[in-house]
Amino acid sequence: MDVIISSIGGLFLLLGGIIAIIGGIGVLRFPDFYTRMHAAGVGDTLVTGLILVGLILQMPEWLVVIKLIIILFMTLFINPTSSHALTKTAFQNGLLPVLHKKEEANKGDAGPSTR
Amino acid sequence: MIVGLYNYWIVVILMMIGFYIVIAQGNLIKKIAGLIIFQTSVFIFYISIGKVDGATAPILADQFSQYSNPLPHVLILTAIVVGIATTALGLALIVRIKEAYGSIEEDEIQEKDNQEC
Amino acid sequence: MLIAATLAILVVMFLAFIRGYIGPTFYDRILAVNMFGTKTVLFICLLGFVMGRPEFLDIAMVYALINFISVIAILRYSGSFDERRPPGNRKSIGRDV
């Protein structure tokens, strides 16, 4: 039974790692801020959940589990909130998403850099 | 030798980057940033001294017998506090300098001082 | 598994850092810093397990909090929080590159 649980935990961890890398690539490769935000925001929350659940399944003492659960809840609150705040401010300050691509050549300067 | 000392060498490079920022950059805030890097790398150096291979964090528990050296950790705790105190004071000074001189670039401030004389 | 996940997180930390360095906009940097922070939290958690000292979780908790606070602080004091700017031409959201 223990073996099964911990191997499921391992699976979670692995999945978390893979998604984390996918998210990271997304953040690096996507064309504009909002799509990157999407990759980061969604990716982060999912990865955190997966890895922490994986660790919980790995584990032993109840105190550790409680702490993990607290961290899990905290990140579940904090991550979306900060993503929300960030995106909202960006939008309100006039940063616009990219909808069309005219030329590949101009790709370098993405947008009216802040202020 | 390379394996045994590489850690210290990296610390030295970090220190020197921080030091370079402090003396070469004209912007006051950036100088403070350099100071932070400089100090942090010294902290890393101290902590590296205390590390023992195969040992664990110096919190006693039944299942471990070898612990890293706690003394550098204590010293660095103190040093971090000193560091933040210096930073806070330096930044407060910068704010006042900005109000008084209207600039936070070293050479502009020097210029304004020289004009007064 | 633990090690694999730890390595993966390290790689992602690096990716996030690159994004933070190249920008190009200010918000991209905040995004990268935020992502970097959450990944550090995970990294510390995993490290605690790898090294067999799960007491380290306290530190992870502090990291999560501090990360949040610094993101809020950046937003609050970057001067973009207080005032509202019209986001360009509202009718056609989006722009061509």
Add this chain to the structure above:
Amino acid sequence: MLLCVAVAIVRMKDLLAVVMLLGVYGLLSASFFVTMDAVDVAFTEASVGAGISTVLMLTTIAMTGRNESAPPYKHLLALVLVVMTGALLVYGTMDMPYFGFAEAPANLHVAPRYIQDSMAEVGVPNLVTAVLASYRGFDTFGEVMVIFTAGLGVLALLGLAKPPKDGDAEIDLLHDKLHEQHLVLRVVCKMLIPFILLFALYVQFHGDFGPGGGFQAGVIFAAAIILYGMLFGLSTARRVINQPLVLLLSGIGAMLYGMVGVVSMLKGGDFLDYSVLLSDPIAGQHLGILLIELGVGITVASVMVIIFFNFAGRIEYLQRKRSRDKQG
């Protein structure tokens, strides 16, 4: 990795980006401390390097503007100087004991007693706390005084003669707008803040057994108040926590520490000798450590709050001055 960040900081022009990278640098070095077994240090570095100093630098930049205009000068001379110093240091590393070497003199002379005997002498499982609070308690006293000095210094530099009146219409308006805009943030923070305070208390009193202690707890406690101040406006925060009281508290924290020492002196021991506080030396040590950690926590928390209030208060003061100038 640390190297990359440091190089990036050298090259960045945008000060805000520098600050953000500095935060990243703090987090990274803290992770490095964790791998080096220095958990307490990592704890502190994370809350200080990535937290407090970032916030302070941001508030400063908010007042000074964020672009670095002048190119670095004195290039060559500085480079030569730095390379020379670096070369000297590398030269010095040649004879160092290798990294992680258990037989290095640093690990053989003084430290073993801390590791082997402190459980019997002080009775605290966290060796760092034991050394910090008892063996080298006087250093920590000095540390409290350093932070207290910094608080006074910031107050001397940035303190305003008259604290702004409550209900300054314009600022309040600004805050109202702010609240409207960020409803989600406000609600989440309201939920988080009690939790953070509770966590600070946990860190404070659990410091004997796990990573943590007075300093870290103080910073976390202050972080909660800073968060509140940032989101709900400074005047609201001032209404909850008034500044003269905080100043007094910082003094009281330092006094508490000193008084523990003085009492132990009066009881016949040396300064800061906790063993004489109670009839049982171990219990005395426990009591002493508990009290001084409390002193440290109080001082650090209140000084951090003072520093933040004064920085942020300066921003409001400047804003108000600017708007007055515009009108008049």
Add this chain to the structure above:
Amino acid sequence: MLAHLPVLQVIVPLLAAPSCLIIKRPVLVWMFTLMVSGAAFLISIALLQQVLASGTISYEMGGWAPPWGIEYRIDELNAILLLIISAISTVVLLAAQTSITAEISEDRHTIFYALYLLSLAGMLGIVSTGDAFNVFVFLEISSLSAYAMIAMGQGRRALWASYQYLIMGTIGATFILISIGLMYQMTGTLNMADLADRLPQVANTKTVLVAFAFFIVGVCLKLALFPLHMWLPNAYSYAPSIVTAFFAATSTKVALYLLIRFTFSVFGYSFSFTTLPLQELFLGLGLLGIFIASAAAIYQTNLKHLFAYSSVAQIGYMIVGFSVGTSAGLMATLLHVFNHALIKGALFLALGAVMYRVNSVQLNDFKGLARQMPLTMAAIVVGGLSLIGVPLTVGFVSKWYLVMAVLDNGWWPVAVLILLGSLLAIVYVWKIVEVAYFIDPEPGTPQVSEAPMALLVPVWLLVAGNIYFGIDTRLGVQMAQSAAQSLFGGSP
């Protein structure tokens, strides 16, 4: 309670600082500060007597034996410095209330006195501790409060001076920190006596060499030795007068103490003076410092600037005495530390009195001042004479011993150079005398009266000290001699 004197010396001012916040009323705070400083002075006298009677005192903090705990170790050298610092601080504080009222706004007085006490405690702590890391901590207490106090001076230049000092000071402190780390790495201990025991075994490693080099550079930054002195003139000139008087008389002395303590007691004489070309280096820098700083002083029009540069030159003299590397040279240095504290304390306090009345220390504003403020100007003249080294003043005594020590070593060119340096001092002191006594004030400048008693009394106390110790040289010489000999006696 007698056994606790070493620690009381430091914690009395340290604990008094937060108490200032509780008292709050500026005048009361001033009286309280004065009392505390006076108490520290009394304690230091008692300590000196104890040391002279029964030799080195060791005090174990927290009851932990060194090297595990922190140790306070008082021998003759520390005791003398403790005495100098607390005495100067007390005298300066006598003048503080009057001078500060003119220069700092009322609501900051409490904070100012708290910072002053912290700075005092920091210096006392550096001097009395026997633990290398504890030195760093107290160094930071005293420097942080120094930065804050300097920034409280009038005008925006005080801020800039303070910032420069902060950067330089922090670099210096970090260098010292690196050096302590290297020493710890090689020996595993932080206690100075223990370090002295264990360093010789590893003395020929490169690491210890580098540690020594870093320590020297770090301390020289704090000491404002000639090429690293850039922060000092500005910091002294724009700080409040009281602060200038206090720091000019004490803070560089503390750095010098560290230099002496580490080169002689910790690293040991043979290591310090044989492995590195330290002697030649310090001799050269010291002499250069004397000449360049004196020459710079001649061209200053701001008197505080002038005397600040002269401070840099005087540090040059001390370093020359130090670099001679004999007991006699060291004695001359210590004597000069003591005397220079008296001279500069008096001079800067007198400038504070001028500042109080005239609100400027520009040379132009001194025209005809001798007739309006005769007592103050007389004090400046006596201080100036002492600075030059005229017989019957303290300046003469220490220069005499310095020249003797140099001649003992057969370095007669150096002796000639030292005398030439004094000639430069004559030039800049004469400049002031000329303006103050022989040039009539420009018509239209407002009449000023003599400085108030509260300022004159401390000024003349210090001037009287100048003359008294210049005539009756026994006490100072005796103390310096026994301290120098104990350092050469080998035991730290």
